[in-house]
Amino acid sequence: MPLLEIANLHVSVEGHEILKGVDLTIDTGEVHSIMGPNGSGKSTLAQVIAGHEAYEVTEGSIRFKGRDLLGMGPDERAGEGVFLAFQYPVEIPGVSTNYFLRSAVNAVREYRGQDPLDAGSFMRLVKEKAALVDMNAKLLSRAVNEGFSGGEKKRNEIFQMAMLEPTLAVLDETDSGLDIDALRIVADGVNALRGADRAFLVITHYQRLLNYIVPDHVHVLMDGRIVRSGGKDLALELEESGYGAVEPAAAG
């Protein structure tokens, strides 16, 4: 049974069809990348997988571990093991990163039938995972993402991912706005989390990120459909020839 199975997915926003029949299957342990020009529907796909209610699924299905994902709320999806690293992480004034994380980790643990972490175990976990993305401990006592630089916000996303231990992590343009050092740190964090029991869907506009997070499969999304799929070399090919040269007929 595949981990994620998207079939004929049609999605509209305010009556506007964005996704026009997406098919995508991801197995555990795999890293898939979705590339595509601006406006092709990449972020829509990410948001729909995470459960944003502004997106209306008009047709098709998403199954996760064989279960209907679309019937679940965003928090249930997180409990089941879905994680979205946001393209634009949200600022939460007045709520410290530490407190937010502890609430999130314990909510997910509760969903998974595990006991909540006590303060000591939680802090040990924070220390371990923060090291993965070189997260400054001072940021943890600040309000979530408030006053964080672009790079710090993205690092915080990967840090949260590490804390929540998802089975499927969707990275929505995590590379946007990152300089090369930050990009490398984020990619190292992701690579450290790669494993046989986890899958990644890396959404990006540029090939650059894929030098650091090497995918098993690359898909090209254009105008709401996956028009081409291939191995990691497809990303290099796109980098050279651009999206304009993609043959829609080659979909599959």
Next chain:
Amino acid sequence: MTTATTSPSAATATDRFAALYEGARAALAGSARDGEMARRDAAMARFREMGVPRRGDEEWKYTNLAGLDALPFELAGAARVVAPEAVEPALVGAGPRIVLVNGRFDERLSDATEAPAGVTVEAHVPADASVLDRCTDLAPLPFARLCEALAPTAAVVRVAPGVEAAEPIQAVFITTAGDAPVAAFPRLRVEAGAGASVTVVETHLVMGAGATVAASLTEIDAADGARVVHECTADLNESSWRLAAIVIRQARSSRVESAAVATGGGVTRHDFRASLDGPGADCALRGLAMLSRDEHVDNHLLVRHAAPECTSREFFKNVLDGSSRGVFCGRIHVDQDAQKTDGVQTNATILLSDDAEAQSRPQLEIYADDVKCTHGATVGQLDEGAVFYLRSRGLPEARARALLIDGFAGEILDAYTVAAVRDRLKSALFGPIPGGAGAA
């Protein structure tokens, strides 16, 4: 003093208050000190001139007091006994404490024996109302005058010059509600001498479910360089009318912080008045209303910068659910001589339901020409993008919303310096935190 012209079955609340005073006057006179009755009579006369504000009164535009007319209230009983266990949960620490039940000193519940040298905590009728007089220069406060006239006694906290009171001092005002509506007049006075420092926790408790009307007066007098922290909470019932004036006078380089949180009740009105009379005085007022039924909270403030180089900060927030109403009306008044004034006033409201209502009127009135004053008001809903973000991290929707509200209210709650007060408020508002640990 003229004699009462009204009967106990008086038709309006103004008449009823006047009748209460006539009824109580003999007993009050029995224990009165020199000049006390003259002051009470004068205060009552001023109240009667003004009367209970009517709908047309601009200062009371959003708070309708017509309901008071229909309330046949009597003076809260003198002989009510309150068990210590009933007060225990409201106590914030081991510091000195004074408890007044229905306006009378309760020796059994109080404990001021441990007050450090230079600190007195006692019950008596103040010999003047000079802070109130000063703070009503620009606009009157009818219910504060009513309290001045009718409060049987007052909790008085005095800190001698240069003395720092380490432990918070708590003043607890209990009103026992009964089958018939009762009126109560809690009065607190805080006097901090030059360079003195004190934290006073003011706690109002209504016990029982019946209707209560409380006209309360809190006077804070900060001498040169004094520091006063005043934190007020009220546990009321749904039929409570709380009409509170908090009046503050500040001398040179003094600092006063005053905060009031309203979490329930029926109708609550806070009139904050601060008069910054000495150069370099610093005043911070904060308020939070978190309402979920049909409560009404009206925070009215008037901060007067009467001397140069003073700073004032007024931060007020509302979280309104159900069909509750939150009113904010704030005015920074800068006298002509108050150059280099630095004033900031903000009011932010989150509406959680379609039936909740917010009114916000921040105002500046500036007669000096070299000042820095800003004000702002926002009214909005919870950020749905933030709700989604939190839910995507596994927090169930209700918890996600509660966390956002917690964060919004935190700016006010976290400024509460007495940990016991802050924690009690937080757990009352947000419930126990999963896995323990505070939000900050």
